[in-house]
Amino acid sequence: MHKFAHILRLGLKELTSLRHDSVLLLFLFYAFTVAIYMPAAGSVIGVHNASVAIVDEDQSALSRQLAQALQPPEFQTPVLLPYAQLDQVMDSGQYTFVINIPARFQTDLLAARQPAIQVNVDATAMSQAFMGAGYIGRIFQRELQAYGGQSDAASKAPVQLTTRALFNTNLEGGWFLAVIQIVNNVTILAIILTGTALLREREHGTLDHLLVLPLTAMEIMLAKIWSNLLVVVLCTWLSLEVVVKGALGVPLSGSMSLFLLVTAVYLFASTALGIFLATLARSTPQFGLLAIPVIIPMLLLSGGSTPLDSMPQWLQWVMQGSPSTHFVSLSAAILFRDAGLSVVWPDLLALTAIGLLFFVIALARFRKSLAS
Incomplete structure (x- = not known):
């Protein structure tokens, strides 16, 4: 019973120290509000509001139909340009796409002469150039098939593909990005908070005071873990409710309590990792130098930024040992697909096992550092 009392009081000491650290409190506020909202609301995965200009040398009904096919929100309303300004606007970067429809295009198409449309792309706009060119190609192909009377033939094809997007029917990239930002911020804070708290006590001499008390290394570690776990879980819950669901309007259909439980387990593993790095x-x-090569792979290779299936097989196996990989999988399954414990228990079990392993290693290293 005395051990539990020690862990509770030490944890309260950590919370009191955090309450008086205005810089860290400001960083917590930023990490779970601004750092979540701005990337999710401002970053668009795909083509959105791309600028387009059209040099219409044909001046036919078909050329006007092609221009009208490029519509918001993917493209801005096309601007008609004279041919003499084509090079000038491309050099100045005024438009991402400049489309040149040659003279006699409609006549040549009806005569089966296979005319070509020139699409000039400003490749410096990397986020939209590649996908936008593909969008324009598919839109024009659809319009030309309809104009040539091939739409009926296509509708009578023996096999047709119907695509349905589940859980995110409008393919809103910001929805998934908001949750991934929370996962990334939880990872960073879990490692940084516990590591810097331990080092701050060592640099200020507070750790030496703790060693003269009847306390064990496990009690000190568990106190740091539960106090930081409480703060980050509370911030995560508020961020999901206020920023993700409220400000961004993301419909999270899963169990919030199950997700917070998974977050607590993940924090148990990540804070143990932070303590281990602090002992080194x-x-x-x-x-900070030690944490960078640990945190960056956890963020980039966990499946949030790049699908795990797109990585080499050996790297997939290596990342199974990272708690962030399982946390990303659990987050998407619970919050978006409303997966229950009967579905996510394998990842949750793996996350728990990794957390216990990290805790045992960190505890052994912490005891050794205290003895030295």
């Missing part, structure tokens, strides 16, 4: 470092700057 002798100062806060050194801890």
Whole structure:
């Protein structure tokens, strides 16, 4: 019973220290509000509001039909340009796409002479150039098939493909990005908060005071874990309710309590990792250098930024040992697909096992560092 009381009081000490750290509190507020809202609301995956200009040398009904086919929200209303300004607007970067429809295009098409449309792309606009050119190609192909009377033949094809997007019918990239931002921020804070808290106590001499008390290394570790776990879980819940569901309007259909439980398990693993890194470092700057090559792969290779299936097979197996990989999978399954415990238990079990392993390793290293 005394051990539980020690862990509780040490954890309260950590919370009191956090309450008086205005810089860290401001960073917590930023990480779970602005850092979630701005990427999700401002970053668009795909073509959106791309600028288009058309040089219409044909001046036919078909050329006007092609221009009208490029509509918002993917494209801005096309601007008609004279041919003499084509090079000028491309050099100045005024438009992402400049389409040149040659003279006698409609006549040549009806005569089966296979005329060509020139699509000039400003490739410096990398986020939209490649996908936008594909969009324009498919839109024009559809319009030309309809104009040539091939739409009826296509509708009578023996096999037709019907695509349905589940859980995100409008393919809103910001929905998934908001949750991934929370996962990334939880990862960063879990490692940074516990690591810097331990090093700050060592640099200020507070850790030496704790060692003269009847406390064990496990009690000190568990106190740091539960206090930081409580803060980050509370911030995660508020961010999901206020920012993701409220400000961004993302319909999270899954169980919030199950997700917060998974977050707590993930924090148990990540904070143990942060303590382990802090025992290897002798100062806060050194801890920062050690944390960078650990945090970056956890963020980039966990399946949030790049699908896990797109990675080499050996890297997929390596990332199974990272708690962030399982946390990303659990987050998407619970929040978007409303998966229950009967579905996600394998990932949850793997996450728990990794957390216990990290805790045991960190505890052994922490005891060794205290003895030295």
